[in-house]
Amino acid sequence: MADTVAAIELKGISKSFGPVQANRDINILVPKGTIHGIIGENGAGKSTLMSILYGFYKADAGDIFINGKLTPIPDSQSAIRAGIGMVFQHFKLVQNFTVLENVILGVEDGPLLKSSMSKARKVLADLSREYELDVNPDALIEDLSVGHQQRVEILKALYRQAEILILDEPTGVLTPDEADHLFRILKGLRDQGKTIILITHKLREIMETTDNVSVMRRGTMVGNVKTSETSPEQLAELMVGRKVLLQIDKQPATPGEVMLKIENLRVRDIAGVERLKGISLEIRKGEILGIAGVAGNGQSELLGALGGIQNATGSVTYKGAALPLSGKGADGRTRRDIGIGHIPEDRQVLGLIMDFAAWEDMAFGYHYLPKYQKNAFTMDNEAIKADTAAKMATYDVRPPIATLAAKSFSGGNQQKIVVAREIEADPDVLLIGQPTRGVDIGAIEFIHKEIIAMRDAGKAILLVSVELDEILSLSDRIAVMFDGQIMGFKDPKTTNERELGLLMAGVSGEAGK
């Protein structure tokens, strides 16, 4: 590898946002034709670094070399010209365009689309053959699964002749099978001489896929190692700066009485499509019921119906009394009043008002409580701020500045704000959706401990997660959802990823694959 040129070399990159130094003197060297992992806690500066490389931000200092040549990248157009392609965590696709239309969007050859389309069709056919990147070029994006949409993003980059591909947390939304497929594609691309930068927080992916790995912590690069010469434990320690427990330490559950009894729960979306097709389950005091499943199989609707966000039919009994599922009493506020807390799946869309200050968000959903009021009209902003400062200290939210806007916090710290708010409200039932999505290892460990502590305090917990590791390590019982139904219940001690993966794909136990 010594004789190859570096596809990318970053020298002395620094970037600060006001008082926050997101990148401090970063040096990194990515040899051509390798898969290079970048890991680090949320807020460590990975995304900033990649944004600089892709021309979204301009570095305060430092140089970028592409293939050994000094290449300034003032905007993403220049990045594309330099052969850099980016696959974002949140796809940038036009939902009601076909695959082909999305691929040529912005690089059409002329005012008429016909020639570009037929050219792209040919290129796409070649690429699919070469790299297992098969997608129907005439399918609408909205009809594609998440895994296929991601392939379209990769195809888009390749169509623009990207030699360097950056993938930001690519497996967050994929099933284990889809993730495996993605990694096969990436390895194929590497073998054809492409360079791949993989940003992830999943140590297993780093170990399985990458050739080299760089570790970032608080804006600095703390390690560049060959993957073959390191271990997950060592990487985790580098990331967090201390020893991390990768395995959760928990006692067996002692389930008590049934808190929430769900029978034949059904939800229809606006288009009238049934998203939840008769779910029945029970959640007991002092247990964590994990819901495994690929995103979009009704988990969101289940949380929505129980959290009072979405109308549903069927029957839900809470503490022995019927819970209204639509109309009066079926709203988030009433749910909180009777002791049902909810950490929503999407903190940026549901859990937080991103433009609000942290203190305003720390009271969000509980802002009407008497302890936050001065009088009938005025809120006690000072009391909320004091309360926020205390919670930020307990939950180690960084930076602990109550007046900072929620959007200025890293994903992990945003999540800690939500978790702090919902756990400190001391609910009897806690609905949790994707508690650690986009959250760094240090914060994951913390949030997991809090969830276990809630269980041990006798709360009933419904945990929805697309991370099988998380479901397996936290749950006391596992229900697998597919297509709005429950495929089966499993015991985490006796099941495994393979078995759950099959159920998640809608294959019942005996049928096999």
Add this chain to the structure above:
Amino acid sequence: MTKLPTWADVVLVPVISLLLAAFVAALVLLAIGQSPIQALNVMVEGALGSAYGWGYTLYYATSFIFTGLAVTIAFHGGLFNIGGEGQALLGGLGVSLVCLYLPMPHWTMTLLLAMLAAMVFGGAWAAVPAYLQAKRGSHIVITTIMFNYIAAALLIYILVSVLRPTGSMDPASARFPDAVGLPKFHDMPFLQDLFLKYGPDGLLKLSKEGLPTYQRVPANVTFFIALAACFGVWRLMWHSRLGYEIRAFGKQEKAANYAGISSFKIIMIAMILSGAFSGLMAINNVMGQAERLLQNSAEGAGFIGIAVALMGRNHPLGVLLAAILFGFLYQGGASLGLETTIPIELRTVLQGLVILFTGALDIMVRMMLGWFFVPKTATAKGAA
């Protein structure tokens, strides 16, 4: 885009936008063969150079404060209320009905009733589009625009067929009784001396009874109500539970739903409040100045409120300052028409330019400023 420091965002951006607008206005003046310097002098002299000028500037500003606040409240709820004009017209109707049919022995009592009526009428006029938005998803921008036309037509009908005094040819209501007239600035003991009339000899002009006489200005007690309204809206938006819920809903509707904030409730309340503030404007122009209901009483103030809110960054303090600026443009523009050969329509051009630069091209100014701010912070960091 680079994030500007707060002071640059709040002070520098509007000031530069204004200068740009003034620059283009100067070009327009040059093009029609007028002197921009002279025009500026006349405007400043006419609008700000005397207590008399201020008496008009603040009168216009008062109306714009109300309509600006109205747009602000709705905006925080994520609703674009373009119906200020119609709501102000209806507010005027409410005010007129009180002044004509329920006059109280003292103007303060009539004022309270008239304010109530203005808010109820303006709020009700906003409630219909709000309901349509909340329940049926009809877009509030479209419906409020339509309601402006309906309001204008309704008002003509009422003026011609109901309120017009018999024998009058004018589509206007009867004059309000004298007892309901609001005190103008020149009536107020503590401001009165500013408006003393002097003769050409430099001596006080005296009335037949030998008392000093005063210049009459339309600015009236409503200005102080407008100031209180600014404070009230600030308290409402940033210190009350309702304001918190309105802002939460306006920023992220889905999150508000998660928190159990009813979207129906917020849309209705925010729009009714917004309409109520638009309606309150009528206290200033109908009760305070015209003292009868005229056909086009709102005179476009409802639309100017949009520009005022935009320029004032949807903050009551900003709205206050922007309203005074637009008051200046209105009165200064009128002086141009009176004292120079520049046509009064130039006032509309000026407003247009100010709206264009402070509202629509605001991002351009920000971007240009961004270039100045980036290297500065970068070098500062480099040196450190």
